[in-house]
Amino acid sequence: MQSEAKGDRQRPTAGEDRGVLLVLTGAGKGKSSSAFGMVARALGHGRRAGVMRFLEEAGADGAARFLRGQPGVDWRVAGEGAAGEPGDGQDRAEAARQAWAVARAWLSETGPELVVLDELNIALRYEYLALEEVLEDLARRPAWQHVVVTGRYAQQPLMEAADTVSEIKAVRHAHDAGVPAQPGLDR
Secondary structure: OHHHHHHHHHOOOOOOOOOOEEEEEOOOOOHHHHHHHHHHHHHHOOOOEEEEEEOOOOOOOHHHHHHOOOOOEEEEEEOOOOOOOOOOHHHHHHHHHHHHHHHHHHOOOOOOOEEEEEOHHHHHHOOOOOHHHHHHHHHOOOOOOEEEEEOOOOOHHHHHHOOEEEEOOOOOOHHHHOOOOOOOOOO
């Protein structure tokens, strides 16, 4: 406890109030769940949120069912099937490009205060989108806007551009012991 308290005293005082770019990556569970928790917090403060889910199943989990129906949330899904599953690369690339056009519109003065780009790292990994274009669009966003990017395999240039990077590490998962995904917990 002492080292934590000492570390807290040594931190500089935050003085710049601005939007931040967060990257949540790694092989562990909880990247999207963390981002959706941020959406709930934004709504609790009366802010608007845009959520773009790249390469995910539409409405497959409880967070999607709940949050997509909330006032103040623009919830979109690009492509079909879970991220990383085999599929037609051209169809997925086109879906990602269409999704990015929506996301780009959100990254503007009229956009929501919080933008979640769920599994964008996967779309970048498979080169469905150009990393340079994404980085340029993120850099041009309004200074007050927060953006959260999730997904395994975050690329180094994106992590370098981010204000906060968290790597979620897998230690153990119930699925490995034969426990299926649980409603309300995993999906």
